[in-house]
Amino acid sequence: MELMIAAAVIMVKVILITVILFIVPVPLTWLERKIAGHIQQRMGPMRVGWHGLLQPVADGLKLLTKEDNIPDQSDRVLFKIAPFVALVPPFMVFVAVPFGDDVSIFGYETPLYLSDMNVGLLYILAVAGLEIYGVIFGGWASNSKYALLGSLRTCAQLISYEIPMGFAVIGVVMLSQSMNLSDIVDAQEPLWFIVYQPLGFFVFFIAGLAEAQRIPFDLAEAEGDLGAGYHTEYSGMRFSFFMISEYLVMLTISVLCVLLFFGGWHGVLIPLPAPIWFALKVGFFIYLFMWFRFTFPRYRYDQLMSIGWKVLVPLSILNILITGIFVY
Amino acid sequence: MTDISLLSKGEAGQKLTKELLLNLGPQHPSTHGVLRIMLELDGEEIRGVDTIIGYLHRGTEKLAENFTYTQIIPLTDRLDYLCAPSNNLAYVLAVERLLGIKAPERAQYIRVMMAEMARISGHLLISGALPMDLGAMTTLLYVMREREMIMDLMEMITGARMHTSFCRVGGVREDLPDGFEPRCREFCHVMKQRIDDYERLIAENRIFLKRTRDIGKISGEQAIDWGLSGPCLRASGVNWDMRRDNPYEIYDRLSFEVIVRENGDCYDRWKCRMDEMRESVKLIEQCLDQMPPGPVAVAMPDIAFPLNKITVKSSMEAMIHHFDVSAYGFPVPKGEAYVSIEAPKGELGFYIISDGSPKPLRMKVRAPSFINLQALAVLARGCYLADVIAIIGSLDPVIAEVDK
Amino acid sequence: MSNHPLRELLQRESIQQHCESVYETFGMLTLTVSKENLLALCHLLKHDSALQFNFLSDICGVDHYPQRPRFETVYHLYSIPFKYRLRLKCRFELDEFPPSVVPVWQTANWHEREAYDMYGIAFVGHPDLRRIYMWEGYDGYPMRKDYPLRGYADHYNPFGEARSEKSEGA
Amino acid sequence: MYNENTLNKFSREHRWIGVTFFLDLINGLSLTFKYMFSKSVTMQYPDREKWVPYPRHRGHHVLRRDENGENKCVACELCAKICPCNCITVVPYEDENGKRRPLVYDVDMARCLYCGLCEDSCPEEAIALGSVFEYSSYTSEELVVGRDSLLEMDGKTEYPGSVVKARYLPLAQSTVEAQESSGYDWWRFIHRKD
Structure with a gap:
């Protein structure tokens, strides 16, 4: 009986998280357009539903019903699977992401995550790295020079920014003595790690921006020069998969920022339920992403690489050194 | 197992890799119209540029040979559609030079004021579009907001937002409407604050600086050799502004600074436009201050339409002139004239050869965008793919004018 | 707009020997020059320290259809240091084209391509003489006076005029 | 000379202060944040x-009526002559009072440039470009507007x-x-x- 309940709870949680993750990009697109609108002194979507709330639904329907174009002489198999390959890793990341302390549902004590891995952080970094494959496949299979250039850029960008990102996290791991995310969050109960690790956070956040391919690092789809980068040739549902995966990566980065540096679900001063604190913090980071997008231009490819290798990597190593000196 | 380095080597040891030919445009978000550029790429680096234009060629010059001098005025609007009043002004000045007449003072002030408004409108668009091509979308929306105010003023004066065709040979179409002056002053007031805003948003931004500083550099001599004009030339340190050096209309009565910058890169071309807008606002204010009362068109019924239609009906002679001008146009003395003005994009010249008939024998437009765009091939060589976008943006081509 | 200082400068022997006539029209001095002397004169005008016509504003092709010689190219020069304007004119027949001035001013490149595209003036020695506005393989030179306004009728242009034998060519 | 930007407040040698503390970026961010809470335009x-x-708006053409409610147009065809794009077709006839009137007065909205020359050339001030600007259509035939509908149009x-x-x-x-x-x-x- 115990086993059955445990299995059922896990099933419910899996389904719940999958559904939530599928739905989350929907309000995010609305939010992005609304924020863009207000920053630019216009209204954003207004016509579908109250203040355009149903606009993402309309967009989704449009994408669903759109013709699915597959370019001539493309690698058809790769072209078809690329969006799925890009979509899966962000979902897999959330297996190891805790959203709060243990809660009890119907008298059954359960933690708010799917799997409490003791190498959760490593797992997340590793799985998030898999997203490159979707991008490479998509760019390569399209048989378009724009897509190819876009995917080449993405490749170089993701690979080189994963290094400072991983290094930046080491500081946190050193402080919390654990790679388990809920342990890391618990270690921040007295004081958030941002206080100890400002440099680490800075490197992590910049690298995160690059990982999520947001402005100022959105070279992969730089519409200014590459049209839409690796998903130039995609349309309809396949295109929307890329979009969903992009928003989920953004969400992942925000969640990681909160978990690693901003005390996870631990609030300050105002006692709010843990998931709400968590959501608020994540929301702030998502807003930051969008705010940046509508303020900054983007870097050039070679400048991005030199920032990654010449600035962020040394900084993150310096951060490890400093942390090491202070810890021991 | 084959050594991988052997695979990329040919027989004589040379590399088997070849340049990638990338076709940028004619449908591309950053080419500002239907411009097509064939890029020879080595990785992301540009090896060769071939600019292919003509997708918007409408044969303005051929059409002009079949139009009367009055009918050409709306045609000139369509050249550089961002600053139609400047085009009107240049064309009308050329015809006036041939006719040997000058517009009344008030008309000249109105023309100059509108040309300066057009300059702001043109510069605004490009100084917002360049950051947008580099990713900063918000700048474009902000400049559109102020441009809308200019459009509003234009609609107030002429009744059209873009294709104003307000200048007439020997004057302007109508007098300024009531309530224009306070509105225009309000615009000048707001505009000054707005330029500071744009600079606050983007001018010091390190990313923007990195993307534009030392990109697409051209020296002063080279710029002259390639025929660059306007802000593109002045950004390279050549102190030449036709408004000051060969003053036309009433520019010699207005005081303004000619903005010159030294580096000749994308950033300087952008900044030059920003500062020129400030000067233009000053010019508009001076025009409003100095605007004299009086007629707005020459009292020559055989050239200009009478503003008041009652005069047409009251006298037989006026009626005949009116019909003559409307139906057949007015003859222009035999000869040729080249008149150029300082348009927002550079030297805009109209060369008209008249054979004494009401239609020109030849009308040549010296379109600044056309010449400026030519320099793209020099500027972009050795740059990166993403820089080409910045260079196009900083050269400010309006494809309608490039293709004529 | 006074051109008198310029007129004196142009009266010098070195310049006079290259041009056929000098006259003033609507406030601008005009030199007519034969196509043999064009390039030499352009060099002279650009590099003379008292003139320095370093800016080529415009090159305009003209078709005086019934008259002979039929074609003309008009060069508008500007001297940025001295603020002078000057016009050069060169008349020629269809089979004897003038030299390209690209060696003197780089900017002439596209101007001359335009004149070639519109009038069929094949400048001698132009580095890259291709059509610029019309597409490659376009038949005819649209700005010529004997080219109809609506073009010739073909598959793409049903409203054009029917092509007659005598109208094409010189 | 002009309104100094934050970074300019530091002299050239001290620019690094602004650069290190990201003042350039914060400057831009604060501006966009401020605009986010201003009214949309x-x-x-x-x-x-x-x-x-x-x-003075130059929109859809309109034919004016005189005090008696009759069409002002006398079909002199000046507007058709001066039109750069030949979009006006006028066929005159003589009415019972011996006055010249337009039998056909078609304006091709799809060809029109809205330059206003017809307005200028009309000796009777009959044709004008009115205030209507919503007249899109699915076919270009529908955009050829005849005399009677022109009379009905809203004027300036x-x-x-x-x-x-x-x-x-x-x-x-x-x-x-x-x-x-x-x-x-x-x-x-x-x-x-x-």
């Missing part, structure tokens, strides 16, 4: 608001351009219905510091 056309153009507006309340009627003939005669000036939504 856009008009919600066609759902809620509509623009009533200035009196009296009031200065303003934004009025409107309602969108997707199925009706006139798609946008303006509700008030006087509206507001959108310029007052432009955020400014005085």
Whole structure:
């Protein structure tokens, strides 16, 4: 009986998280357009539903019903699977992401995550790295020079920014003595790690921006020069998969920022339920992403690489050194 | 197992890799119209540029040979559609030079004021579009907001937002409407604050600086050799502004600074436009201050339409002139004239050869965008793919004018 | 707009020997020059320290259809240091084209391509003489006076005029 | 000389201070944040608001009537002559009073440049470019407008351009219905510091 309940709870949680993750990009697109609108002194979507709330639904329907174009002489198999390959890793990341302390549902004590891995952080970094494959496949299979250039850029960008990102996290791991995310969050109960690790956070956040391919690092789809980068040739549902995966990566980065540096679900001063604190913090980071997008231009490819290798990597190593000196 | 380095080597040891030919445009978000550029790429680096234009060629010059001098005025609007009043002004000045007449003072002030408004409108668009091509979308929306105010003023004066065709040979179409002056002053007031805003948003931004500083550099001599004009030339340190050096209309009565910058890169071309807008606002204010009362068109019924239609009906002679001008146009003395003005994009010249008939024998437009765009091939060589976008943006081509 | 200082400068022997006539029209001095002397004169005008016509504003092709010689190219020069304007004119027949001035001013490149595209003036020695506005393989030179306004009728242009034998060519 | 930017406050040697502390980026971010809470300047056309153009607006052609309610046009064909794009076709006839009147007066809206030369050349001030600007159509044939519909068109507006309340009627003939005669000036939504 115990086993059955445990299995059922896990099933419910899996389904719940999958559904939530599928739905989350929907309000995010609305939010992005609304924020863009207000920053630019216009209204954003207004016509579908109250203040355009149903606009993402309309967009989704449009994408669903759109013709699915597959370019001539493309690698058809790769072209078809690329969006799925890009979509899966962000979902897999959330297996190891805790959203709060243990809660009890119907008298059954359960933690708010799917799997409490003791190498959760490593797992997340590793799985998030898999997203490159979707991008490479998509760019390569399209048989378009724009897509190819876009995917080449993405490749170089993701690979080189994963290094400072991983290094930046080491500081946190050193402080919390654990790679388990809920342990890391618990270690921040007295004081958030941002206080100890400002440099680490800075490197992590910049690298995160690059990982999520947001402005100022959105070279992969730089519409200014590459049209839409690796998903130039995609349309309809396949295109929307890329979009969903992009928003989920953004969400992942925000969640990681909160978990690693901003005390996870631990609030300050105002006692709010843990998931709400968590959501608020994540929301702030998502807003930051969008705010940046509508303020900054983007870097050039070679400048991005030199920032990654010449600035962020040394900084993150310096951060490890400093942390090491202070810890021991 | 084959050594991988052997695979990329040919027989004589040379590399088997070849340049990638990338076709940028004619449908591309950053080419500002239907411009097509064939890029020879080595990785992301540009090896060769071939600019292919003509997708918007409408044969303005051929059409002009079949139009009367009055009918050409709306045609000139369509050249550089961002600053139609400047085009009107240049064309009308050329015809006036041939006719040997000058517009009344008030008309000249109105023309100059509108040309300066057009300059702001043109510069605004490009100084917002360049950051947008580099990713900063918000700048474009902000400049559109102020441009809308200019459009509003234009609609107030002429009744059209873009294709104003307000200048007439020997004057302007109508007098300024009531309530224009306070509105225009309000615009000048707001505009000054707005330029500071744009600079606050983007001018010091390190990313923007990195993307534009030392990109697409051209020296002063080279710029002259390639025929660059306007802000593109002045950004390279050549102190030449036709408004000051060969003053036309009433520019010699207005005081303004000619903005010159030294580096000749994308950033300087952008900044030059920003500062020129400030000067233009000053010019508009001076025009409003100095605007004299009086007629707005020459009292020559055989050239200009009478503003008041009652005069047409009251006298037989006026009626005949009116019909003559409307139906057949007015003859222009035999000869040729080249008149150029300082348009927002550079030297805009109209060369008209008249054979004494009401239609020109030849009308040549010296379109600044056309010449400026030519320099793209020099500027972009050795740059990166993403820089080409910045260079196009900083050269400010309006494809309608490039293709004529 | 006074051109008198310029007129004196142009009266010098070195310049006079290259041009056929000098006259003033609507406030601008005009030199007519034969196509043999064009390039030499352009060099002279650009590099003379008292003139320095370093800016080529415009090159305009003209078709005086019934008259002979039929074609003309008009060069508008500007001297940025001295603020002078000057016009050069060169008349020629269809089979004897003038030299390209690209060696003197780089900017002439596209101007001359335009004149070639519109009038069929094949400048001698132009580095890259291709059509610029019309597409490659376009038949005819649209700005010529004997080219109809609506073009010739073909598959793409049903409203054009029917092509007659005598109208094409010189 | 001009309003100094934050970074310019540091002299050349001390620029690094601003650069290190990201003042350039923070400057931009604060500006966009400020604008985020200012009023939007856009008009919600066609759902809620509509623009009533200035009196000089050059929109859809209109034929004016005289005091007796008759067509002012005397079919002199000057407008057809001066039109750069030949979009006006006039066929005259003589009515019972012996007056010259247009039998056909077609304006091809699809070809028109809206340059206003017809307005200038008309000796009777009969043809004008009115204030109507909503006349899109699915076919170009529908855009050839005849004499009678030209007489029915709205003429020039009296009031200065303003934004009025409107309602969108997707199925009706006139798609946008303006509700008030006087509206507001959108310029007052432009955020400014005085």
